[in-house]
Amino acid sequence: MITLNVNGKSMKVDTDPGTPLLWVLRDHLQLTGTKYGCGIAQCGACTVHLDGRAVRSCVTPVSMANGRQVTTIEGLAETVLGKTVQSAWQDIDVPQCGYCQSGQIMAATALLQENPAPSAAEISTAMDGILCRCGTYNRIRSAIDAAAAELKGAAK
Amino acid sequence: MKTPQAPGRRKFLKDSVALAGGLVIGFTLPLKGGRAWAADTPVAPVYPPNAFIRIGLDDSITIIVNKSEMGQGVYTSLPMLIAEELEADWSRIRVESAPVAVVYNHTSFGMQLTGGSSSIPSSWEQMRRVGASARVLLVRAAASLWSVPESECHAENSRVLHANSGQSLSYGALATAAAKLELPQDVDLKSAADFKLIGKSVKRLDTPEKVTGRAQYGLDVYLPGMLTVLVARSPVFGGKVRSFDATEARKVPGVQGVYQVPTGVAVAASGFWPAKTARELLEIVWDEGVGATLSTKGMREQYRALAKTPGLSARREGDAGGILEAAQQVIRADYEVPYLAHAAMEPLNVVVDLKPDQCTIWTGTQSQTMDHAMAAKTAGLLPEQVKIHTTFLGGGFGRRANPRSDFVIEAVQVALVVKKPVKVVWTREDDMRGGYYRPMWVDSVAGAIGQDGKPVAWRHTIVGQSIVADTPFESFMTHDGIDATSVEGAANLPYSIPNIEVGLHSPKNVVPVQWWRSVGHSHTAFVVETMMDELAHQAGQDEVQYRLALLEKSPRHAGVLKLAADKSGWGKAKLPAGHALGVAVHQSFDSVVAEIAEVSIEGGKVRVHRVVCAVDCGMVVNPDGVRQQVESAVVFGLSAALHGEISLDKGRVLQSNFHDYTPLRFSEMPKVEVHIVESHDRPTGIGEPGTPPIAPAVANALFKLTGKRLRQLPIDRATLA
Ligand code: FES
Numbered sequence: 001m002i003t004l005n006v007n008g009k010s011m012k013v014d015t016d017p018g019t020p021l022l023w024v025l026r027d028h029l030q031l032t033g034t035k036y037g038c039g040i041a042q043c044g045a046c047t048v049h050l051d052g053r054a055v056r057s058c059v060t061p062v063s064m065a066n067g068r069q070v071t072t073i074e075g076l077a078e079t080v081l082g083k084t085v086q087s088a089w090q091d092i093d094v095p096q097c098g099y100c101q102s103g104q105i106m107a108a109t110a111l112l113q114e115n116p117a118p119s120a121a122e123i124s125t126a127m128d129g130i131l132c133r134c135g136t137y138n139r140i141r142s143a144i145d146a147a148a149a150e151l152k153g154a155a156k
Numbered sequence: 157m158k159t160p161q162a163p164g165r166r167k168f169l170k171d172s173v174a175l176a177g178g179l180v181i182g183f184t185l186p187l188k189g190g191r192a193w194a195a196d197t198p199v200a201p202v203y204p205p206n207a208f209i210r211i212g213l214d215d216s217i218t219i220i221v222n223k224s225e226m227g228q229g230v231y232t233s234l235p236m237l238i239a240e241e242l243e244a245d246w247s248r249i250r251v252e253s254a255p256v257a258v259v260y261n262h263t264s265f266g267m268q269l270t271g272g273s274s275s276i277p278s279s280w281e282q283m284r285r286v287g288a289s290a291r292v293l294l295v296r297a298a299a300s301l302w303s304v305p306e307s308e309c310h311a312e313n314s315r316v317l318h319a320n321s322g323q324s325l326s327y328g329a330l331a332t333a334a335a336k337l338e339l340p341q342d343v344d345l346k347s348a349a350d351f352k353l354i355g356k357s358v359k360r361l362d363t364p365e366k367v368t369g370r371a372q373y374g375l376d377v378y379l380p381g382m383l384t385v386l387v388a389r390s391p392v393f394g395g396k397v398r399s400f401d402a403t404e405a406r407k408v409p410g411v412q413g414v415y416q417v418p419t420g421v422a423v424a425a426s427g428f429w430p431a432k433t434a435r436e437l438l439e440i441v442w443d444e445g446v447g448a449t450l451s452t453k454g455m456r457e458q459y460r461a462l463a464k465t466p467g468l469s470a471r472r473e474g475d476a477g478g479i480l481e482a483a484q485q486v487i488r489a490d491y492e493v494p495y496l497a498h499a500a501m502e503p504l505n506v507v508v509d510l511k512p513d514q515c516t517i518w519t520g521t522q523s524q525t526m527d528h529a530m531a532a533k534t535a536g537l538l539p540e541q542v543k544i545h546t547t548f549l550g551g552g553f554g555r556r557a558n559p560r561s562d563f564v565i566e567a568v569q570v571a572l573v574v575k576k577p578v579k580v581v582w583t584r585e586d587d588m589r590g591g592y593y594r595p596m597w598v599d600s601v602a603g604a605i606g607q608d609g610k611p612v613a614w615r616h617t618i619v620g621q622s623i624v625a626d627t628p629f630e631s632f633m634t635h636d637g638i639d640a641t642s643v644e645g646a647a648n649l650p651y652s653i654p655n656i657e658v659g660l661h662s663p664k665n666v667v668p669v670q671w672w673r674s675v676g677h678s679h680t681a682f683v684v685e686t687m688m689d690e691l692a693h694q695a696g697q698d699e700v701q702y703r704l705a706l707l708e709k710s711p712r713h714a715g716v717l718k719l720a721a722d723k724s725g726w727g728k729a730k731l732p733a734g735h736a737l738g739v740a741v742h743q744s745f746d747s748v749v750a751e752i753a754e755v756s757i758e759g760g761k762v763r764v765h766r767v768v769c770a771v772d773c774g775m776v777v778n779p780d781g782v783r784q785q786v787e788s789a790v791v792f793g794l795s796a797a798l799h800g801e802i803s804l805d806k807g808r809v810l811q812s813n814f815h816d817y818t819p820l821r822f823s824e825m826p827k828v829e830v831h832i833v834e835s836h837d838r839p840t841g842i843g844e845p846g847t848p849p850i851a852p853a854v855a856n857a858l859f860k861l862t863g864k865r866l867r868q869l870p871i872d873r874a875t876l877a
C-alpha cells in the first residue's frame with residue numbers, strides 16, 4: 001500500500017511501487033487532467049507538482065510520492081497562484097487542442113512559484129521541455145507574463 | 157468511475173431531466189421544410205434526429221456541432237454562425253458533439269468528416285440557415301401568442317420583443333410553442349453589415365474545460381470493468397504474427413489475458429502500466445513479408461530515377477520540353493522531402509464497449525461515418541446498433557481521419573476477443589511507428605527564363621505514393637491516374653508561365669500514407685516557391701517584385717504578398733547583421749497565405765526569429781481563431797521543415813518518440829504576426845493554409861545567408877556554412 005496526498009486528500013493505492021505516478025493518477029484515481037504524451041520525460045504533458053516542484057509523473061515511480069504532497073491540474077485552483085495562472089490562460093485563449101495544456105499550466109505555475117518575475121529567457125528555459133504540437137508557445141509566454149504582472153499587482 | 161460522455165453531454169443530461177419541453181431544430185440542405193422536433197418529455201432522448209439546436213425552458217441553448225474539435229476552434233466558430241442568426245444570448249450557449257447521423261454529414265463530402273480546412277466554408281450557409289429558421293419559429297410563436305403581426309416582433313439576445321406593446325418573452329418560454337410549428341421553407345440571412353458576432357474575436361467556449369483538466373479526450377474515458385489493451389504490432393509494415401509465447405507476459409500482476417488479433421498480439425490488463433510491462437515480455441515471431449527489405453535510402457534512389465522520366469501528365473500547356481532544350485538560361489533542381497508523422501500530442505486510443513447487440517465507441521475521430529460503418533462491419537452488427545461518441549481530440553492533423561479506419565477497426569477486433577469493455581491505447585512509440593505518414597516525395601524541376609528574366613518554361617515531375625490509392629476516396633479523387641492531392645499546388649501554379657508541364661509518378665509500397673496538415677501542398681509549396689525564388693535570383697530581381705509581375709491573374713496572391721512585404725519591412729527595414737528575410741506565397745484550401753521569415757544561423761543551427769503572415773481567407777468568422785490557426789500552422793510547418801523526418805531501414809521505422817522526432821520547442825518559437833486581408837467573399841479554409849509557405853520562406857532566407865540552395869528537408873540534415 002502506498003499512501004499519497006493528492007490535492008490535499010490522503011489516499012491509499014494498492015499497486016506495484018514501480019508504477020509511474022502518472023498511471024496511478026489516471027488509472028487508479030481517475031484524475032485524468034494529467035496527460036500521457038511520451039512516457040519518457042520528453043514532452044511534459046504529465047507534469048504535476050511534488051511538494052510544490054514540477055516533476056514528470058511518467059517517470060516518477062509512485063513510491064517516490066509516498067507520503068508527499070502531489071498537486072495535479074484538478075487541485076491547482078486551490079491556490080491564488082494556480083487560479084491566477086489558469087485565468088491568464090483563459091483571458092489569452094491559450095489552448096487549441098488543449099491536450100498539452102495541463103502540463104504547460106503546471107510547469108508555468110511551478111516557475112512562478114520559484115520566480116515570480118521571470119525574464120523572457122527564464123521562461124524559455126523553464127518551458128522548453130513542455131511540447132505543444134498545436135504551437136501555442138507565444139500565447140503561453142503572454143499568459144505567463146500576464147499572470148506574473150497580475151500577481152505583482154496583487155502583492156502590492 | 158468517470159462517466160464516459162462526450163464533452164458537454166453530461167451537463168445536458170442533468171439539465172434535460174428538469175426540462176419539460178424545448179425546441180430542437182435541425183435539417184439538411186436544401187431546406188425541405190421538415191418539422192421541428194420537440195423534446196417534450198421530461199427525459200429527452202439523447203440523440204434527437206436532425207438536430208443542431210436545443211433550446212431549454214431555462215433559456216439554455218445547446219448547439220450540437222457536427223465537426224470534431226481538434227484544436228481548430230469549431231466548437232466556437234460553428235456555434236457563432238448559428239447564434240448570429242438566432243439572435244442568441246452568447247453567454248448561454250453550450251456545445252455538444254454530434255452523434256453519427258446523416259443529418260450531420262458534411263455538406264459537400266456527404267459523410268461526417270472533419271478535414272480539408274472545410275468546416276467553416278462548408279457550414280457557413282448551413283449553420284446560419286439553421287439559426288435563422290429557429291429564430292423565425294420563435295418569433296412566429298410569440299406573435300401568435302400575442303396576436304400581433306410577426307412583422308412587428310423582433311428577436312434580440314434570446315428574447316422576442318414586441319415594441320408597440322412592450323411585451324417580451326424569452327426563448328425558453330417560447331420554445332415549446334415554437335417546436336409545434338412547421339419549419340419555414342426559406343429564410344432570409346443577415347447581411348454582413350448587421351453581424352453582431354461574426355467578425356468579432358470571440359473567446360473559445362472550450363477554454364475553461366481545457367485549463368482545468370476537465371476536458372475529456374478519448375484517453376480519459378473510463379468504463380466500469382474496462383481493461384486497458386496494448387497491441388504488439390509488426391515491426392515491419394504488412395508483417396503478420398507467425399507464433400508467440402506469452403508465458404512471461406501473463407505472469408505480470410494485473411494482466412487479464414493475451415490474445416492474437418489481426419494486427420498483432422493484444423495484452424489486456426487492469427491498467428496501462430501492467431499492459432505495457434507485459435507487452436515487453438512477449439516473445440513474438442513475425443512473418444515480416446516484403447516490407448522487411450524496405451529502406452528510405454533505397455526508395456530515394458528509386459524515386460530519383462523515376463523523377464528523370466516524364467510520368468503521367470497532370471498538366472501540359474505549350475511546349476515546355478522544346479523550350480527548355482533550346483533555352484539559354486535553365487535551372488534544374490531536384491528536391492527531396494521525407495515521410496512525416498502527425499505526432500498529435502494525444503496518442504491514438506479507442507474505447508469500445510461491445511455487447512452482443514450493441515457497440516459503443518468513444519474516440520477522438522475526424523471521420524465518424526466511415527469509422528461507424530467499419531465498426532459495424534467488424535463487429536457484425538447493424539449500423540443502428542453502433543454508436544460513436546466523439547470526444548475532444550488531442551490533435552488530429554489528418555491522422556484521425558483514416559480512410560481505412562485503422563485504429564477503430566483494430567479496437568473492435570480487440571473487443572471481440574477480450575469480451576469486456578476495452579481501451580486500446582497506442583504508446584507514443586506505437587503512434588510514431590504506426591505509419592499513415594505524409595508521403596516521402598522526390599521532385600525534379602526545370603525552369604527556363606527569357607530575355608526579360610521572366611520564366612518561359614516550367615517542367616515539374618513529382619514522385620511519391622498516392623494517399624488515396626486503394627481507399628474509398630480513390631474513385632473520386634483520382635482522375636486519369638492522377639491523385640489530385642499529389643499535384644495540388646503544383647499543377648495549378650498561380651504564376652503566368654506560357655509553357656508548363658507537370659508529371660506524376662505514384663509508386664506503391666507497404667508504408668501506409670495519409671493526409672497530413674495541408675496534404676500535397678506541404679511539399680509542392682516548398683518546391684514551387686524555392687524554385688520561383690531561384691528564378692528571381694537568376695534574373696537578378698527582387699523576389700517579391702519578380703513574383704508580383706507574374707501574378708497579374710492572381711490578385712489574391714498579389715494582395716497577400718504585398719501586405720506581408722509591407723508589414724515585414726521587406727526591402728526597407730534594417731535587419732540585424734547575419735539575419736535575412738525569405739518569402740513565399742501559396743494558395744491552399746481556397747485561401748492564400750504569404751509568409752516572410754526572418755532567419756539567422758547561430759552556431760550552425762537555423763534560428764527563425766519572426767514570421768510575418770498575410771492571409772486571405774475570405775470573410776472571417778472569428779479573427780482571433782484565424783490568428784490561432786495560422787500561428788499553429790506555421791509551427792507545424794516549421795517543426796517539419798527544421799526537424800521532421802521519418803526514415804526506415806530494413807523495413808523498420810527508425811524514429812520512435814519525441815527525442816528523435818521533435819516538434820518545435822518553446823525556445824525555438826519565432827514571433828508570429830498574422831495580418832488578415834479584409835474581404836467580403838465567402839469564407840475559405842484556415843486550419844491548413846498557414847503551413848505550406850513556411851518551409852520555402854525559411855529556405856529562401858537561408859539561401860541569402862549561405863548562397864547555397866537548400867532543396868532537401870529537414871533542414872537539420874543540411875550542413876550550413
Ligand atoms: S508523458 Fe511524461 S514527459 Fe511526456
Ligand code: FES
Nearest residue numbers: 097098132133134
Ligand atoms: S494545445 Fe494542442 S498540443 Fe498544445
